[in-house]
Amino acid sequence: MIVGLVAALAAVSSPAQARVPGWDDPVLYPPEVSASDDVVGGELRVGEADASGVQNTLVLEHTSVYAEVSAGIVDVTMTQWFSNPYDVPIEATYLLPLPEGAAVNRMRLTCGGRVVDGFVAERGEARAIYEAAKADGRKAALLEETRNNLFRQSISNLCPGEEVEIEIGWVEQAALEDSVYSWTLPLTVGPRFSPPWVEDAAELVTPYADDGRRVDVSVAIEEGMPVEGLWSDTHDIGVVDEGAWGAEVAFAADVEIPNRDFALDWTLGGESVRAAVVAAWPDPDDDGYFALTVEPPGAGELDPGELRPRELVFLIDESCSMSGEPYEVAKAAVTQALRDMRPSDTFNVMRFSDDTASLFLESQPSTRDTRASATAWLEHFDSGATYMENGLRAALSGPARPNSMRLILLLTDGFVGDDDMIASVVRENLGNNRVFALGVSSSPNRSLLARVAEMGRGAVLYHRPGTSVKRAVDTFYQRIARPAFTDVVIDWGGLDVDEVYPSRTPDLWAGQVLRVVGRFSTENLDSADVVVSGYVGRRRVSLAATVDLAGALDDPHAGVATLWARRKVADLDGANPGHATGIRRDEIVDVALEHSLVTRYTSLVAVDEAPGTCGPGGVTVEVPNEAPSDMSTAGLLGYGSGGGYGVGYGLAGGGRYAYRGRASIGVVASEPMILGSIDHSLIDAVIKRNLAPIRYCYQRELQKNPALAGKVQTKFVVAADGSVASAEVRSSTLGSPEAEACLLGVLRRMAFPAPAGGGIVVVTYPFVFAGE
Numbered sequence: 001m002i003v004g005l006v007a008a009l010a011a012v013s014s015p016a017q018a019r020v021p022g023w024d025d026p027v028l029y030p031p032e033v034s035a036s037d038d039v040v041g042g043e044l045r046v047g048e049a050d051a052s053g054v055q056n057t058l059v060l061e062h063t064s065v066y067a068e069v070s071a072g073i074v075d076v077t078m079t080q081w082f083s084n085p086y087d088v089p090i091e092a093t094y095l096l097p098l099p100e101g102a103a104v105n106r107m108r109l110t111c112g113g114r115v116v117d118g119f120v121a122e123r124g125e126a127r128a129i130y131e132a133a134k135a136d137g138r139k140a141a142l143l144e145e146t147r148n149n150l151f152r153q154s155i156s157n158l159c160p161g162e163e164v165e166i167e168i169g170w171v172e173q174a175a176l177e178d179s180v181y182s183w184t185l186p187l188t189v190g191p192r193f194s195p196p197w198v199e200d201a202a203e204l205v206t207p208y209a210d211d212g213r214r215v216d217v218s219v220a221i222e223e224g225m226p227v228e229g230l231w232s233d234t235h236d237i238g239v240v241d242e243g244a245w246g247a248e249v250a251f252a253a254d255v256e257i258p259n260r261d262f263a264l265d266w267t268l269g270g271e272s273v274r275a276a277v278v279a280a281w282p283d284p285d286d287d288g289y290f291a292l293t294v295e296p297p298g299a300g301e302l303d304p305g306e307l308r309p310r311e312l313v314f315l316i317d318e319s320c321s322m323s324g325e326p327y328e329v330a331k332a333a334v335t336q337a338l339r340d341m342r343p344s345d346t347f348n349v350m351r352f353s354d355d356t357a358s359l360f361l362e363s364q365p366s367t368r369d370t371r372a373s374a375t376a377w378l379e380h381f382d383s384g385a386t387y388m389e390n391g392l393r394a395a396l397s398g399p400a401r402p403n404s405m406r407l408i409l410l411l412t413d414g415f416v417g418d419d420d421m422i423a424s425v426v427r428e429n430l431g432n433n434r435v436f437a438l439g440v441s442s443s444p445n446r447s448l449l450a451r452v453a454e455m456g457r458g459a460v461l462y463h464r465p466g467t468s469v470k471r472a473v474d475t476f477y478q479r480i481a482r483p484a485f486t487d488v489v490i491d492w493g494g495l496d497v498d499e500v501y502p503s504r505t506p507d508l509w510a511g512q513v514l515r516v517v518g519r520f521s522t523e524n525l526d527s528a529d530v531v532v533s534g535y536v537g538r539r540r541v542s543l544a545a546t547v548d549l550a551g552a553l554d555d556p557h558a559g560v561a562t563l564w565a566r567r568k569v570a571d572l573d574g575a576n577p578g579h580a581t582g583i584r585r586d587e588i589v590d591v592a593l594e595h596s597l598v599t600r601y602t603s604l605v606a607v608d609e610a611p612g613t614c615g616p617g618g619v620t621v622e623v624p625n626e627a628p629s630d631m632s633t634a635g636l637l638g639y640g641s642g643g644g645y646g647v648g649y650g651l652a653g654g655g656r657y658a659y660r661g662r663a664s665i666g667v668v669a670s671e672p673m674i675l676g677s678i679d680h681s682l683i684d685a686v687i688k689r690n691l692a693p694i695r696y697c698y699q700r701e702l703q704k705n706p707a708l709a710g711k712v713q714t715k716f717v718v719a720a721d722g723s724v725a726s727a728e729v730r731s732s733t734l735g736s737p738e739a740e741a742c743l744l745g746v747l748r749r750m751a752f753p754a755p756a757g758g759g760i761v762v763v764t765y766p767f768v769f770a771g772e
Contacts, residue, residue, distance in 0.1 A: 059083050060094065060623050061163075063215040063258060065185060069246075070222050071278040072174050072293065073559045074183055076102075079167045082623070084158040089614045091134065092155045094623040095206040097186035099172055100149040100447035103559075103566035104598040106169040109141045109155075109606040111162065118143070118606035120596045122589055126603035130154065137612025141166055143604040146203040147419060148570075148577065149447040150189060151598070159614035171559035176293065178478075178511040179749065180229075182265045187215055187258035188443050188625045191321060193386040194417030204417045209624035214255035217262055220248040228745050229267040229693030230700075233464040234260060234442075242700050259626040260442035263464060267693065267749070275530070275545030279520070279552035280560040287498070287519045289561045290549060294514040294532050296485045297543035309344040310480065311363050311404040312337070315395045316351045316378070317412035319386035322440070325465070325630045329440045330411040331378045332469040337409070338374060340477055341366040346401060349374050352391025353384030362399050386416045389425045392452075396429040407480060410437045410452060414445030420577065422448065426455040434458045436479070438472060443628040457484075459509050465630055471689055479509040483537040488514065493528035495547065496521035501567040517564040525550035565595035573600070676761025678718060678752060683763055686752050697742030698769045710734030711768045716747050718761040722754040734769060743767065 061081045068075045084090055098104065107118035118141065121129065126142060133140035134156035142154040155164060175182045194201035218240065221227055227247040231237075236252040249264070256262075274295045281288035314334045318327060334349060341347065346363040347370075350356065359377050364370045392410070400406050414437075416422065426435055435456020437449040442465045453460040459479050463472040488505040500518035508514060514532060527550070533542035572588050573580055577600055580588055585601060592602040674680055702708050710733035719725040727747040729740050755761050 059085065059211060060213050062213060062255075063187075065215065065217045067183065067185075067217075067219045068222060069174060069181075069183070069219065071555075071557050072176065072181065072276070073171060073278065073291070073557055073563065074174050075169070075171050075559055076185075077167060077169045079165060081163060081165050082155060082158065083163045084160055086619070087160050088619055089137075089160070089616065090158050091620045092158060092623055093620060094153045095146075095189055095204070095625065096143075096151045096153045096168075097189040097443070097625075098149055098151060098170065099184060099186060100450055101566060101570070102149070102170040102172050103562045104143070104145075104151070104168065104170040104604070105562050105596045106167075107141060107143055107604040107606055108165075108167040109139065109608065110165040110167070111139050111608065114608060114610060116141075116606045116608050118604040120593055120598065120602050120604055122593075123601050123603050126605040129605050129607060130156065133157075133607045135616055137614070137616040138610070139164070139608035139612070141604075141606045143168065143598060145598050145600050145603070146200060147447055149186065149445070150204065152203055157612050157614065157616060159612075171562050173291070173515065173563060176513050176515075180265055180267055182263060183219065184264075184446070185217065185262045186443060186446070187260060187262060188628055190413060190415040190441060190443050190445065190628050190631060192415055192417040192445075193319065193321070195385075195387070197421070198417045201417050207622050207624040208627040210257075210626060211624060213258070213626075215258040216251055216255045218248065218250040219264055221246040221266060223268055226269040227266050227696075228269040228742060230265070230696045231692030232262070232264050233467050233692065234263045237264070239700055239703050242703070247700070257626060260465065260629040261444075265692070269745070274543065275547065277547050277549065277552045278555075278557050278560055279549055280556045280558055281522060281553055282558065282561055288522050288549070288553070289517070289564045290497070290520055290552065291515070291517045291560050291563055292530075292547065294530075294543070294545060296488075296508050296512075296514055296532060296534070297541045308483075309346070309401070309404045310342065311401045311406045312341065312345060312347045313363070313395050313398065313406065313408045314347065314349045315391055315408055315410045316349070317353070317386065317388065317391070317410075318351045318382050318384070319353045319415070320383040321386070321413055321415045321631060323381065323383055326413050326440045327381055329463055329465075329469055330438075331375075333411060333438060333440070333463065333473055334378065335371075335375060336470050336473040337476070338366050338371045340473065346404070347374075348398070349377065350391065350395055350398075351378075351382075352387060352394075353382050354387060355382075355384075356387075356391045356394045358394070358398070363401060388412065388416055389418065389422050392422065392425050392435075393429055396426070396431065396433050396435075400432065406433045407458070408433055408435045408456070409476065410435060410449075411440055412437070412444075412449070413441035414439060414448040415441075416445070416448065419445075419448045419451065420579075423451045423455050426452055430456060434484075436461065436476060438463060438476065441628060442630045454506065457507050459512065468689065470685070474689075475511075478511060482510050483535075484509050485534050485536055485541075488532065488534040490516070491531040491533070493530050493547075494524075494526075495528045495530065495549070496524055499564075499568065501564070501571045503571050517560070517567050519564065520549055525553070527551070562595055562597065565591050565597050569597065569599050673764040674761060675763075676718070676759065677756040678761045682753050683765070686750055687765065690746055690750055693746045694743060694767065697739045697746065700742075701736045701739040705736070708734065708736060708739075709770045710736075711766055712740055712743060713764065713766045714743065714747060715762070715764050718752045718755065718763065720755060720758050720760060722752045724748050724750055724752070725760065730764065739769075 061083055064079045066077050082092055109116040130140045130142040137157055140156045144152045146152055158164060189206060192204040223246050226244055230247055235256060237249045238252040240248040240250050277290055277292045279288055279290040316330050346365055348363040349359040359374055395408050435452055436458040437452045437460045439449050439462040449460045461472055461475050485508040497518045497520045500516050527546055527548035529544045530547045531542055531544045568591055569588050572584055589601050592599045598604050674683060712729060712734050713731040715730045716727035717725045724747055727744045732740055
């Protein structure tokens with residue numbers, strides 16, 4: 001039986017302090033809950049049961065998401081259909097996860113053929129408008145931000161048997177690292193453990209149920225150039241359309257269960273560009289807006305003396321939500337990281353839940369004995385509450401080794417509600433440490449992990465369920481292999497720009513790009529050489545790039561202004577979002593109202609002016625989310641007054657590129673021949689990590705020719721630094737020049753370990769393509 005359960009993480013250690021949402025207000029739960037069942041945790045039933053003793057529930061029938069990508073900006077429209085199977089009017093509330101930093105700027109309510117567009121108002125005013133409409137029996141919708149990746153959606157006066165459509169829109173930038181673009185869409189939210197000091201804990205609680213609803217997602221990448229590689233590690237996807245303009249993909253199975261985040265990665269054809277600018281000038285009487293992306297300069301080869309010894313501290317979350325697969329992934333990541341350490345590195349392992357513990361009193365070299373001690377120590381799993389701030393405080397205050405670069409890797413799902421305090425602990429105790437975060441859930445709290453990495457002057461990484469743990473560890477080591485690009489300064493070369501955000505330019509690690517937004521005067525649109533400079537280790541480096549704002553305005557993007565507004569709000573809100581006061585708060589509200597933006601201080605509200613047909617509804621329905629795929633609500637762990645917190649695990653399948661309506665595609669590598677000093681297994685490992693974009697090369701041509709199959713024998717040369725110096729097709733029975741050219745492009749972008757002793761390595765590698 002699936003229990004209608006509130007993940008009552010707002011409940012705390014003292015019953016006097018505990019408050020579980022739903023204990024004071026009527027809430028309806030899923031149909032699997034029988035009226036005769038015992039009440040568990042925060043569950044509360046409302047209304048009469050039918051003859052079988054089973055109650056009905058509101059159904060979130062379906063979610064449809066369509067995203068358009070242009071100039072690296074993602075414009076997203078999400079449509080959700082709600083219905084009311086009860087015999088009384090109801091109010092529906094729903095905890096809606098969205099991408100962190102999404103600039104939510106539009107909402108539309110459709111009911112009974114009437115379409116009502118929402119508008120942004122101050123939070124208190126928007127709530128008052130909504131409540132007045134609810135009391136008057138009219139339809140209304142309200143969208144409030146609780147975190148920058150969690151929103152509370154409310155819909156009033158749904159009449160019995162009625163269906164309502166809610167459309168929400170936002171813009172954001174696609175992530176860009178190591179020349180690969182990516183977009184992640186959260187489809188559910190994990191439970192949030194909230195200690196007593198979290199004032200809005202009630203707003204972070206959601207029930208969980210497998211109620212049969214599904215989601216479909218389509219993404220159109222319209223960059224005006226071919227998509228060279230395209231893959232998903234999380235879901236099966238298929239080509240809808242593809243051409244010189246870009247590509248469109250969707251779920252191969254049409255619909256999926258919304259129980260894990262959707263991630264899409266892609267690369268573009270054409271020459272790489274060190275700097276790119278996109279702009280908009282929406283008001284002829286005002287300044288324009290721009291978004292600039294710059295690939296930072298390299299420092300060339302570093303002398304061995306410039307590479308400081310590293311002290312690695314692995315800080316593992318062992319709270320109960322990490323039980324099972326997430327904790328196993330964290331253990332595997334630490335084990336892999338210990339194997340890959342440099343001889344000069346030292347390490348320690350720490351874990352936290354109710355308490356914090358450390359393996360060693362001080363960091364130790366990576367030896368067979370110390371690694372064995374770490375492996376044995378990590379076999380013990382305590383399972384408790386998520387007091388992450390205590391774990392971070394202990395890790396940051398630990399004794400540092402002289403002359404070492406101290407790096408803390410936090411491994412967690414991020415399922416906490418005290419995001420602000422955790423970020424403050426990192427900021428106030430950082431010292432000479434750097435903090436990286438590795439998310440190990442199918443639906444991690446990306447907002448928290450990004451803030452921890454930002455405050456810790458590190459970077460955030462994610463392990464996607466079903467993929468190799470080594471890939472995440474390799475990415476971590478690639479980031480820290482060289483000193484960060486720090487103390488970044490931008491010389492605008494005579495461009496008249498203002499209000500550039502972020503106001504404090506972040507440090508950049510290997511593979512990361514610099515991204516800023518700002519405003520520009522339209523009185524002088526001459527192109528200029530913009531110089532980005534900073535330090536890599538002790539070396540001063542710089543890059544000059546030509547920025548042509550006039551040219552960018554030839555192909556404007558309206559989303560730039562909204563992105564700028566969101567970044568300005570984040571900058572003004574500072575390290576403690578939601579708590580701005582005085583002039584700073586007023587400025588945030590003014591920006592949000594001007595740009596129709598949802599923030600902690602402003603909300604979207606839509607009110608149907610038509611009179612209600614069924615009277616005001618006094619029953620509130622908490623619409624459940626699907627539990628994350630690697631978490632189960634089968635087990636319960638009580639906190640305080642007995643709120644339920646279910647944990648467990650289940651494996652999520654890895655992503656495969658599939659033709660819509662066909663089975664998956666097989667790509668088989670066999671019989672490689674290697675001349676040089678790189679081990680066969682290392683070549684195989686890199687090839688395997690790149691099979692997803694290789695599949696895309698075959699997939700898009702298979703759509704044109706369903707009988708396409710064959711063997712492609714490739715030859716490529718690995719240079720002394722591990723890059724691919726050249727690649728060619730030696731022979732092929734595939735008969736597709738397009739697929740072969742795409743395959744060579746993937747090979748040329750690969751990065752292998754540097755050959756031992758220098759020199760080059762010649763690899764002959766065959767690929768066998770066969771549709772199933």
